[in-house]
Amino acid sequence: MKNTAILLIDCPDRKGLVAQVSGLLYSFGANIIHADQHRDHEASLFFMRVEWALEGFDVNAFSASFGALASNLVMNWRLEVSSQTPRIAIFVSHYLHCLNDLLYRAHSGELACAIPVVISNHANGRPMAEFYSVAFHEFAVTKETKDECERRQLDLLAENSIDLIVLARYMQVLSPQFVSKYPSRIINVHHSFLPAFVGAKPYHQAFQRGVKLIGATSHYVSEVLDDGPIIEQDVMRVSHRDELEDLIEKGRDLERVVLSRAVRWHLDHRVLGYGNKTVVFD
């Protein structure tokens, strides 16, 4: 298992940022494994991700020193430690292909995370969750019960110290209050190439429009439906021979891949959201 620290920074762009950050790391003897920066010249913003080995590194002392520097330079920053396993809650409805994919990846070590809980408004995911020894909670969400359900879901998330919520084809819309509790920490997969085909039944919309490619999009959930910062998108070719069912079937493979990539990158602390965009360090 990796034992590294990851520093993520965003701040107004100015001269000398890399020099000062890398200078401080050097003075602490950091053995840097990956480093990447990005400047958004239009928005005059600077983004940086540095990863270094923790063996023999005094992370507390560094953190204190860096805090002072960051405060001078008006930086948003966080310091993550790869040895701390992130905890995911998966929300799912009737379709289980993304759930199956994520549970298998976590179990096999492809995704470095713990999944203590699956939340669903259907019963059919229970055997799969239990096969992977994951607690399964069913909520009968209706217009009337939605507020109460969300309250209990938030309790569950808190009890399980959840870091990231993954909506793996969860067909309920979360309330703005719920979303605001987990900013940039809820990832959804939408089964279209956003911003085309927002909202319900995107494959039906795509079929009616006669497109020659279908897509899927993973994004952070914001308070506007299907409008949050895009993390990943991919497409697949279709033709006149593909009926609606074929689009849905082909789309499932896109959804699996596009969602699992976004989750992996988030777990690796490689995604920084700003406005309705993301920087995805690779």
Place this chain on the structure above:
Amino acid sequence: MKNTAILLIDCPDRKGLVAQVSGLLYSFGANIIHADQHRDHEASLFFMRVEWALEGFDVNAFSASFGALASNLVMNWRLEVSSQTPRIAIFVSHYLHCLNDLLYRAHSGELACAIPVVISNHANGRPMAEFYSVAFHEFAVTKETKDECERRQLDLLAENSIDLIVLARYMQVLSPQFVSKYPSRIINVHHSFLPAFVGAKPYHQAFQRGVKLIGATSHYVSEVLDDGPIIEQDVMRVSHRDELEDLIEKGRDLERVVLSRAVRWHLDHRVLGYGNKTVVFD
């Protein structure tokens, strides 16, 4: 050069259509090179494309016999002959990359067509057109002169016996009256993955939305802007590192390819439009 006939059919689906069409062709001794059919089960429509060698084939007698059959079966049909070179007019504005691409392809034989005329609302395409010995006509299109310009353009198209109009990044909107003169015979390239980013400045829209793929779409022009039947689409990956200029530059390669494919398939009589969809026989 190929010497073949191509029969294109669309009609309500019913039993025995392939048997009757292929039976008639067999009775005339046709040596079939390609044949393909499609059924749209939702719309209950049947589509067919057959191509056969013309050597020693009595196309007039066949055409008469087939006309009678088609009339019984309520078919729309047309019979094309590959030896007859289609004639294209290219409309272009300031950006010449698609014009250059199409002229080169026609000249080198990649596209089996004649291009007798280029029409533009800018002057800068003239040397390139003249290098390929193509007449170049410049029209100063303004709100006031638009009707008059379109009238003169239609005259030019008629004089040149134009079969297909290609809008190769032509930045003027054609009037519905103009479009109605060339149904399913005007191909446009739109620099987005339709239906995302309809209208003006699609790369700017894509950049603002923070998409991870950009696209281009070639389609038949209908009376609603950017809404005609899609012939081809393709996409290219972009990242946070791509600035607006990079999107525009990458997009040009998509535009070239997506437009030239649509033109080639149309010239090969492989595209059948219906409603706002297309069948593209491959």
Place this chain on the structure above:
Amino acid sequence: MKNTAILLIDCPDRKGLVAQVSGLLYSFGANIIHADQHRDHEASLFFMRVEWALEGFDVNAFSASFGALASNLVMNWRLEVSSQTPRIAIFVSHYLHCLNDLLYRAHSGELACAIPVVISNHANGRPMAEFYSVAFHEFAVTKETKDECERRQLDLLAENSIDLIVLARYMQVLSPQFVSKYPSRIINVHHSFLPAFVGAKPYHQAFQRGVKLIGATSHYVSEVLDDGPIIEQDVMRVSHRDELEDLIEKGRDLERVVLSRAVRWHLDHRVLGYGNKTVVFD
């Protein structure tokens, strides 16, 4: 569930083949749902796939009549019935991602097949197989036991009336005698873009060569290693930032998709192998 018949034909090309086949189907009142043909002009071969509704169709009488016609026209043919569920045996080694993918797809109905048995030279796939109620048989394959293992595996396949063997990252090479028992009925996934990187450790080879895309290939197994007819291939972009482990991880997603597509198409009776090529009707 679909209730259709599928006729698959390959034979030397000659005039009138479509007319005669579709004429016979019409005379039996077939309601055709899909039909497609292909001519390999270089090899002078003709291929056809027709699918029609079985309701009210006398399949035995048709089969007898067609047999006579096919004999006259020197056709290879087979008649499949969609209501008969194909039976698959999956062979797997230590890596379980393709096994998990196929078992989930079969269970959820994405793949129309039964999977009565999983065969492995490792123990770790047992819980997953048993979760899906599939018998799991472990064989300790060594140089010495290989012949005996294959004999017992063939017995198992026979007892389970297996139609198709899927090698889902099975790291043992099957003997030519074994392969010859299931011609065009063993599908393998090779973790490279064949014919690049044949044999062992293709991701290592790809990493050493510095390629910018990695691939995966599904193919029918023939007696020459990694040389059988290719059914499907796909690729994914990599860069200098990808280390060997990243190639392996990205490759797994390719393997899942490329293998499951090949299996689906085979189950739909859409693949015809000839020489070392395939026709894949879509």
Place this chain on the structure above:
Amino acid sequence: MKNTAILLIDCPDRKGLVAQVSGLLYSFGANIIHADQHRDHEASLFFMRVEWALEGFDVNAFSASFGALASNLVMNWRLEVSSQTPRIAIFVSHYLHCLNDLLYRAHSGELACAIPVVISNHANGRPMAEFYSVAFHEFAVTKETKDECERRQLDLLAENSIDLIVLARYMQVLSPQFVSKYPSRIINVHHSFLPAFVGAKPYHQAFQRGVKLIGATSHYVSEVLDDGPIIEQDVMRVSHRDELEDLIEKGRDLERVVLSRAVRWHLDHRVLGYGNKTVVFD
């Protein structure tokens, strides 16, 4: 036009490299526009590319200081200035699609370079070169004249102060002596997905093998045929319906795009070759 400096570094990896380089740049007041690093952990190598604005920057003083630092740290490095337009010679044979593409891109400003000379072993490229006011030199290369031709070509390259040679479907093999004169400064496009289908007639080889994707590769030319460091690759889907001619036609679009990307990246000083690999900073 951009007025920037680009510093390219490769050296053995050690602690503090970024800190020292960025520290020096900061002390000179550099306004950094892009910066990227890469570590090859397997080879223990470090690569860096920094680009900064030259306005008000004392590049000579910096260069002297940096030279001292680089010498201490055993760095290979070069300092490029974006205002100095690189000079390209294009070598071409009978097929002109890549030549046309590159000449158009240079003329329109898509590629920031000068193309003073085209060299060919065929006559047919002359009108196109002359349309773009580029000198065209024809060499009748045979086994007997090859040495003499290469001598005269090298003279031409020297006279024209050529920085980069682009083999745009040039069908002659350059001698090792010729290649050694322009290390990492000759870019070729090979019409296959290397290392599949090395050598002559790759589309024929691909057609015979029955692949489902065809590819193209741009790479630096080394002394071993088709074995130099790969800069870019791309692929396109083909099917059983594609005949050899279709593969060749589809491949041309790949060749254009794959070659022009490699040339652009080289011109932007974004490619670093090492061993038989490349780092392509994006």
